[in-house]
Amino acid sequence: MGAKILNGTELSKAVKQELGEEVREMVQRGVQPGLAVIIVGDDPASRVYVNNKKKACQEIGIASFEYALDANIKEKELIDLINVLNKDAKVNGILVQLPLPRHINEENVLYAIDPGKDADCFHPSNAGRLMIGNPMFMPCTPAGIIELINLTGIDIQGKECVVVGRSNIVGKPMSMLLLAKNGTVTVCHSKTRDLPEICRRADVLVAAIGKPEFIKGSFIKPGAVVIDVGMNRLENKKLVGDVEYASACEVASAITPVPGGVGPMTIAMLMRNTVKAARLQNG
Numbered sequence: 001m002g003a004k005i006l007n008g009t010e011l012s013k014a015v016k017q018e019l020g021e022e023v024r025e026m027v028q029r030g031v032q033p034g035l036a037v038i039i040v041g042d043d044p045a046s047r048v049y050v051n052n053k054k055k056a057c058q059e060i061g062i063a064s065f066e067y068a069l070d071a072n073i074k075e076k077e078l079i080d081l082i083n084v085l086n087k088d089a090k091v092n093g094i095l096v097q098l099p100l101p102r103h104i105n106e107e108n109v110l111y112a113i114d115p116g117k118d119a120d121c122f123h124p125s126n127a128g129r130l131m132i133g134n135p136m137f138m139p140c141t142p143a144g145i146i147e148l149i150n151l152t153g154i155d156i157q158g159k160e161c162v163v164v165g166r167s168n169i170v171g172k173p174m175s176m177l178l179l180a181k182n183g184t185v186t187v188c189h190s191k192t193r194d195l196p197e198i199c200r201r202a203d204v205l206v207a208a209i210g211k212p213e214f215i216k217g218s219f220i221k222p223g224a225v226v227i228d229v230g231m232n233r234l235e236n237k238k239l240v241g242d243v244e245y246a247s248a249c250e251v252a253s254a255i256t257p258v259p260g261g262v263g264p265m266t267i268a269m270l271m272r273n274t275v276k277a278a279r280l281q282n283g
């Protein structure tokens with residue numbers, strides 16, 4: 001069986017085109033959405049992500065303001081910058097690229113961002129609103145995944161959904177979005193017993209563990225929809241996901257490729273949040 005490939009690159013283009021039209025109308029009314037992107041240090045992967053976010057801003061007509069800070073910057077200096085951006089009317093969204101250097105407390109930094117400018121949806125206020133079913137922003141990667149699942153035409157309601165990974169960025173908010181769609185949600189993690197067995201129950205399987213090709217075809221129920229959030233660089237430089245793609249394609253009904261699946265949709269949803277923030281801030 002050949003799985004349907006859920007093309008995130010193509011879908012993200014359609015989302016960005018729609019957002020571009022919305023931004024053009026906003027600009028005509030004198031409002032240009034703006035996103036501040038802060039990167040600390042010179043992690044090569046973070047650099048690529050930040051460049052892709054800036055490029056998406058350009059495509060859509062969002063102003064992007066980059067702050068590339070030295071790896072040795074003090075936590076207080078970073079928080080001072082966030083406080084300035086919180087008050088800057090040209091900046092509607094603020095994003096701090098993670099991970100941060102070890103001497104900086106990530107929580108302190110994320111808490112400093114004005115929740116109304118939290119385009120990543122990482123602030124506890126936004127995480128809490130998501131949990132009680134009244135979100136202001138949608139978490140970018142999980143929201144992009146819901147759009148990709150929608151491409152398959154399946155209705156999540158009543159389906160067995162298994163999320164592998166419990167990070168604050170993906171696993172936990174993903175489980176909330178699937179629950180909001182009335183899925184029956186199980187979250188697996190490193191201490192889960194019989195993980196392959198639980199995965200085999202899934203109609204929708206989301207792999208977000210950060211371990212290359214961890215999910216084998218044998219973990220997948222025939223006909224399941226498989227979403228691969230992983231981005232792992234092997235020693236031979238090959239980029240692979242958390243799912244063993246070839247064996248998964250034999251069993252799944254639909255699957256996201258790596259690259260070109262979840263990644264581009266994360267960025268499209270970040271753009272959507274930035275435009276929404278600009279609308280909320282400008283009435």
Ligand code: GUN
Nearest residue numbers: 095096097098099120140
């Ligand atoms: N690092 C890995 N994923 C993300 C993300 O979605 N947003 C930010 N800011 N940093 C990340």
